[in-house]
Amino acid sequence: MPETVTVAAEAMATRFEVALHGASEATLRAAAEEALAEIGRLEAVLSLYQPTSEIAHINARGAQEPVPVSPEVFALLEHCAALGEQTQGAFDITLAPLMRCWRFMNDTGAVPADDEIQTARAQCGWPQLQLNPAKSTVQLATEGTMLDLGSVGKGYALEQAGALLLENEFEHFLIHGGTSTVCARGTQADGAPWRIAVEHPDADRPPLNVVDLANESLSVSGIGGKSFIDEHGVEQGHVIDPRTGRPAQSARVAAVVCDSATVSDAWATALLVEPGLTLPEGLRVIH
Numbered sequence: 001m002p003e004t005v006t007v008a009a010e011a012m013a014t015r016f017e018v019a020l021h022g023a024s025e026a027t028l029r030a031a032a033e034e035a036l037a038e039i040g041r042l043e044a045v046l047s048l049y050q051p052t053s054e055i056a057h058i059n060a061r062g063a064q065e066p067v068p069v070s071p072e073v074f075a076l077l078e079h080c081a082a083l084g085e086q087t088q089g090a091f092d093i094t095l096a097p098l099m100r101c102w103r104f105m106n107d108t109g110a111v112p113a114d115d116e117i118q119t120a121r122a123q124c125g126w127p128q129l130q131l132n133p134a135k136s137t138v139q140l141a142t143e144g145t146m147l148d149l150g151s152v153g154k155g156y157a158l159e160q161a162g163a164l165l166l167e168n169e170f171e172h173f174l175i176h177g178g179t180s181t182v183c184a185r186g187t188q189a190d191g192a193p194w195r196i197a198v199e200h201p202d203a204d205r206p207p208l209n210v211v212d213l214a215n216e217s218l219s220v221s222g223i224g225g226k227s228f229i230d231e232h233g234v235e236q237g238h239v240i241d242p243r244t245g246r247p248a249q250s251a252r253v254a255a256v257v258c259d260s261a262t263v264s265d266a267w268a269t270a271l272l273v274e275p276g277l278t279l280p281e282g283l284r285v286i287h
Helices: 025-046 054-061 071-086 096-101 114-121 153-167 261-273
Strands: 005-011 014-020 129-132 137-140 173-177 181-185 194-198 209-213 216-222 227-229 235-237 253-258
Touching: 005 025, 014 025, 014 153, 025 054, 025 071, 025 153, 054 137, 071 129, 071 261, 096 114, 153 173, 153 181, 153 216, 153 261, 181 194, 181 261, 194 216, 209 216, 209 253, 216 261, 253 261
Parallel strands: none
Antiparallel strands: 005 014, 014 173, 129 137, 173 181, 181 216, 194 209, 216 253, 227 235
16 A cells, blocks of 8 residues: 655744655655745745744734735635635634734634724625725725734645646645645545544534535634633634624534635635525535
C-alpha cells in the first residue's frame, strides 16, 4: 500500500495539516511543505492582525482614500460580496467593528452596552465596502469600518493550497485547518474515501455525523470555538448576526459540504446565523 505522509504547520492561529500519498516520501513531504507555505503566504496577505497585510492596509486607509490591492485580493473581496448577497447578508466580512465591540478581538469576549452595539452596527454592512474593478481599489464608506476575513480566509487558503497540489499533479490528499475546514481530493491510500467526523458541540457527546469526502470540502462553524457565558447563563459565541449586532443564537453548529472550501466556509457561517436559508445547487448541509 502506498505510504501516506502527513506534514503540519501553524498559521492563522490554527494547526494546518496536509496528508497525501502517491509518490516517494521526500517528494510528498516537499509538496506538503509547499502547500503549507502557500497558506502562510496568504495569512500575510489577508490577516487583520498583521500590519503589513493588504487587509490591514485597507482598514488603516480605506475610509480616507481608495486603496489599491492585488488582483488576488480584489477577486476574493468580489467573491465575498457575492456570497454576502447570496446568503442575504448572513455572511459579512465587514463585521470587525462588532467583533471588537464584543471583545472577541484578542480577548475572551464581554457583553457591551447597547449604545456601543448601535455605534458598531453603523460601521458594518455590505454598503460599507466599495469596490472599483476598473482601478482594482477598495474604499470603506465610514470611518471605523474594518474588514475581517476570519470567517472565510482559512477556507480560501486551503482551496489555494489544494489548487497548488493539483497543479503539481498530486491527485490524492487531504488538507485541514483545525479540523473545522477540510479540503479533500481523491481517496486514502487504501482506496477508501477521506472520512471526517463532525464533532458534537458538547464535547462528551458522540459526533453528529461522519462524512465521506471525495473531491469536496467540508466546513463546520460553531458558537463554542470562541465564546463566553454571560450573566444570564447564555453562551455568547464569536459569530455575530449582522441583523442584530449580537452573537448568533439560532443554532449551535452548522456544517456544509461543497466543492469549494471558500464557499463552504462562508455558508457554514451564514447557516449558523440563519439556519433557514435556501441552499444553492451544489451545497449540502450535514446534520
